[in-house]
Amino acid sequence: MSIKRFFNRSRWDDERARELESYVAIETDENIARGMAPEEARLAALRKLGNRTRVREDIYQMNTIGFLDGAWRDLKYGARLLRLNPGFALVAILSLALGVGANTAIFQLLDAVRIRTLPVVNPQQLVELRIADTKGGRTGRFTGRRPMLTYPLFEQIRDRQQAFDGLAAWGTTSFNLTRSGEARYALGIWVNGEFFNTLGVKAMLGRTLNVDDDGRGCASPAAVVSYGFWQRELGGEASAIGRALDLEGHAFRIVGVAPPQFFGIEVGRTFDVAVPLCAEPLTRVQSSLDKPDVWFLGLFARLKEGWTIERATAHLAAISPQIFQLTSPPRYRPEDTKSYLAFKLAAFPAGTGVSSLRRDYEASLWLLLATTGLVLVIACANLANLLLARATAREREIAVRLAIGASRGRIVRQLLAESLLLSAIGAGGGLLIARWLSQFLVGFLRTDSNRIFVDLTTDWRVFAFTGALAVATCLIFGLTPAIRATSTEPGAAMKAGSRGSTDSRERFGLRRSLVVVQVALSLVLVVGALLFVRSLRNLMLLDAGFRQDGVLVVNLDLRGSGIAGQGRRAAFEELSARLRALPGVDAAAEAFIVPVSGSGWNNRIVIDGAARTQNVNFNEVGRGYFRTLATPMLAGRDFDDRDTTQSRKVAIVTERFANLFFEGRNPIGRTFQVEEGAGVERPVYEIVGLVKDAKYTDLREEFTPIAFLAASQEAEPDPFLQVVLRSSAPLATVTSEVTSAVSAARPSVIIQFQTMNSMVHDSLLRERLMATLSGFFGLLAGLLATIGLYGVMSYMVERRKNEIGIRIALGADRGSVVAMIMREAATLLAAGLIVGAVAAIAAARWTSALLFGLHPSDPVTLAAAAVALTAVAALASYVPAVRASRLEPTVALREE
Amino acid sequence: MLQGTLDLLILKTLALGPAHGHTIGYAIERQSDEVLQVEHGSLYPALHRLEDRDWIASFWGTSENNRRARYYRLTPAGRKQLEEQTNRWDEIVRAINRILRPA
Numbered sequence: 001m002s003i004k005r006f007f008n009r010s011r012w013d014d015e016r017a018r019e020l021e022s023y024v025a026i027e028t029d030e031n032i033a034r035g036m037a038p039e040e041a042r043l044a045a046l047r048k049l050g051n052r053t054r055v056r057e058d059i060y061q062m063n064t065i066g067f068l069d070g071a072w073r074d075l076k077y078g079a080r081l082l083r084l085n086p087g088f089a090l091v092a093i094l095s096l097a098l099g100v101g102a103n104t105a106i107f108q109l110l111d112a113v114r115i116r117t118l119p120v121v122n123p124q125q126l127v128e129l130r131i132a133d134t135k136g137g138r139t140g141r142f143t144g145r146r147p148m149l150t151y152p153l154f155e156q157i158r159d160r161q162q163a164f165d166g167l168a169a170w171g172t173t174s175f176n177l178t179r180s181g182e183a184r185y186a187l188g189i190w191v192n193g194e195f196f197n198t199l200g201v202k203a204m205l206g207r208t209l210n211v212d213d214d215g216r217g218c219a220s221p222a223a224v225v226s227y228g229f230w231q232r233e234l235g236g237e238a239s240a241i242g243r244a245l246d247l248e249g250h251a252f253r254i255v256g257v258a259p260p261q262f263f264g265i266e267v268g269r270t271f272d273v274a275v276p277l278c279a280e281p282l283t284r285v286q287s288s289l290d291k292p293d294v295w296f297l298g299l300f301a302r303l304k305e306g307w308t309i310e311r312a313t314a315h316l317a318a319i320s321p322q323i324f325q326l327t328s329p330p331r332y333r334p335e336d337t338k339s340y341l342a343f344k345l346a347a348f349p350a351g352t353g354v355s356s357l358r359r360d361y362e363a364s365l366w367l368l369l370a371t372t373g374l375v376l377v378i379a380c381a382n383l384a385n386l387l388l389a390r391a392t393a394r395e396r397e398i399a400v401r402l403a404i405g406a407s408r409g410r411i412v413r414q415l416l417a418e419s420l421l422l423s424a425i426g427a428g429g430g431l432l433i434a435r436w437l438s439q440f441l442v443g444f445l446r447t448d449s450n451r452i453f454v455d456l457t458t459d460w461r462v463f464a465f466t467g468a469l470a471v472a473t474c475l476i477f478g479l480t481p482a483i484r485a486t487s488t489e490p491g492a493a494m495k496a497g498s499r500g501s502t503d504s505r506e507r508f509g510l511r512r513s514l515v516v517v518q519v520a521l522s523l524v525l526v527v528g529a530l531l532f533v534r535s536l537r538n539l540m541l542l543d544a545g546f547r548q549d550g551v552l553v554v555n556l557d558l559r560g561s562g563i564a565g566q567g568r569r570a571a572f573e574e575l576s577a578r579l580r581a582l583p584g585v586d587a588a589a590e591a592f593i594v595p596v597s598g599s600g601w602n603n604r605i606v607i608d609g610a611a612r613t614q615n616v617n618f619n620e621v622g623r624g625y626f627r628t629l630a631t632p633m634l635a636g637r638d639f640d641d642r643d644t645t646q647s648r649k650v651a652i653v654t655e656r657f658a659n660l661f662f663e664g665r666n667p668i669g670r671t672f673q674v675e676e677g678a679g680v681e682r683p684v685y686e687i688v689g690l691v692k693d694a695k696y697t698d699l700r701e702e703f704t705p706i707a708f709l710a711a712s713q714e715a716e717p718d719p720f721l722q723v724v725l726r727s728s729a730p731l732a733t734v735t736s737e738v739t740s741a742v743s744a745a746r747p748s749v750i751i752q753f754q755t756m757n758s759m760v761h762d763s764l765l766r767e768r769l770m771a772t773l774s775g776f777f778g779l780l781a782g783l784l785a786t787i788g789l790y791g792v793m794s795y796m797v798e799r800r801k802n803e804i805g806i807r808i809a810l811g812a813d814r815g816s817v818v819a820m821i822m823r824e825a826a827t828l829l830a831a832g833l834i835v836g837a838v839a840a841i842a843a844a845r846w847t848s849a850l851l852f853g854l855h856p857s858d859p860v861t862l863a864a865a866a867v868a869l870t871a872v873a874a875l876a877s878y879v880p881a882v883r884a885s886r887l888e889p890t891v892a893l894r895e896e
Numbered sequence: 897m898l899q900g901t902l903d904l905l906i907l908k909t910l911a912l913g914p915a916h917g918h919t920i921g922y923a924i925e926r927q928s929d930e931v932l933q934v935e936h937g938s939l940y941p942a943l944h945r946l947e948d949r950d951w952i953a954s955f956w957g958t959s960e961n962n963r964r965a966r967y968y969r970l971t972p973a974g975r976k977q978l979e980e981q982t983n984r985w986d987e988i989v990r991a992i993n994r995i996l997r998p999a
Contacts (some may be wrong), residue, residue: 023918
């Protein structure tokens, strides 16, 4: 009833007016009947009734929901004011939308990779099983994205555990979808039979895998495809179920499609095809299923009802000794075996899945969230300043309203309504910007070799976050000006004439402190931006020991060529020679590992019978490798025709190697052995060359000792050939030439290309992300602070027109007026810079882990940021200063 | 006038039959032998409140001297309310009398 009346309250009011009018008419009639003159009769009737307006107001109040009505009217009034000041509204909404949008976008990413749980049934029951403390280190081969366990370990855990309702083991890989020509890869996972049931993921179409699909030695295995793959590659047709799918040259049967929201277990990544682990031998050159030293599986488990993580961990610890005893790799050295047998399994919470994205970017994202938070604070300070100026202009109006009895709370509420309107529109715009920005961020992080996938649906957390931001900003920038505006004594404000008491030192002090805060915060952000930009620059300019420009990496898969082990060496040499002979190719060489690609191979060496503790990185390269990568040869010779499978084993080492193991003396002619397990032959390598140091796995690392072995001495290589190739010809020309040359020689070879530039580029992703975003936010912060300073200085000039006019009339020259205003601005700027410098030094330590080649409190960076801010600030205050000096005293004084 | 008694007086007046605001005001004054003087304006918020509670209902009609007027009549709920409030009033009066004139 009340709500209905609320919306009909003006109709009700009309009704009352008519009713009261009818009373007056009846009473007037009766008064006339009593003998009064008509005029007098009506007046008496009105007197008898009392104050009609008050009656109507009383009834109106009864019909209305007081707060709602007031709020609605305040909002309408606020909207009208904003329409009257489109410039102010635009600046306010734009800066808020940018601030809120940036915050929301970063939060959205954090939410997606850090906070949200996996799209499976009861994710809180999921735990990850892995070795609690890998003291002494794990030895062996590590492949895939989560190499936590070996297959024999998984089997033992599966057969012995009693704590879990089901286990979900998975290993990641990529499956080539083509049988020849240029390779096309699908993201694959090998999973155990229980995988989908343990997670509680049901097929959208067909069925998921079950235990029967995962019998050892399966010959024509089943495959479950992801929703995305089904749409993209299989046309989204139901008939795809039962069809055959070629993976690594083997036919798989598609039995089901996973639901759209299921992206796998790794946040930040998706999968295309899931096949049972029993099919692993079909898709790999050498199966790892029986290898106790090949780590390639991740393992999740679902806790049984009533089991806690602690209880499960205790249970795992109890069965660990037996499990590790039974799976101890026979090829291990005694010390490796010792640490292996001491391992203990444990359970870790895994409801939010695992994520390398999280590991690599979580710190960066939190830092960026802090950055965008500061940008938003600066934007709020700007708005607070603008609103303070507006409040001053409306001071007399507010004083009048206070004087005639408006309550202070009521006026504060009205002023806040306008702020709320601004922040709500700003937050709405922010959501739109966030959508675009987070997509940009994900696109930024996505590379050819790392196809990241982040579910960016806006969930309630993002909405709550944005809503909270809107309210918080509204309070930050709106509340103080509103309270300030209403705290004036009405009498004082009215008396003060056109120059309100807002000019007082105290009142103006608030606006000045806001500018100081803005300058300080933007200095912090500009310093941060410069640190990240300089870090990136350091990494890009650093002498990595090779030149990646113009280097193409060619990967050849010879598995389909039918060339047996012994014939491969000759085939490799022939293919390398063909590529080297191509027109436009300056140099080409076989390379087992491409620097900074992320792959590595290390081992310890033995010199003169003594094992050295320092690990050495290895690579196996063909002749011309150093010329191709432009790594200078310092002494000795490159590999050549003399180095065959029959000749003496040779090696080329780096300076760092020579310094570590030969005390910097010329290592040519010296020998070393590679440490191997017991019973394995240890060939002796003679050092024939010395090259300059080069980076190995990562640009950020220190130079490590590297030993290059001769590819030509590897008798039975795996059927994969990787060639690095330097050419000055356009990329497209080179790739098509290489493709036709290889196809002509070996039609069944599968080829894949990558430029070394893009590999290096991708390896600096985090640095580029931080440099780009913090640079952008630093600029934005500087811009906002400049606008703030400009606003305050212009406003001050405006309010002091009178005084400046008098000064000029009394003979002050223009220069001294400019100097006076600039001095004023310089004080604010200096205060801001000092506070900012302290804050920047305090805050910079959070960045130290993300910096390269410079200290967080780098004085040059700090100075550069201060100079840059000073320059724009000087410009921003020069304009109002000049305006002040051009005042016509007569005009300025007449305005009073 | 005592708080809440105006509502009771309006309900009692309407118990005699439908009436408009003007009639109600004069009726109260007349019935009380001009002791209770009602500010006629204050009747209308009270009428509105009673109608809001569904104790009375309103309709537009024509007055004795041919004027359009808004008439009010008692609803069954209002009649019950009148009974209850009258009883309560009697109780209060008896209680106050017991204090003022102890037997």
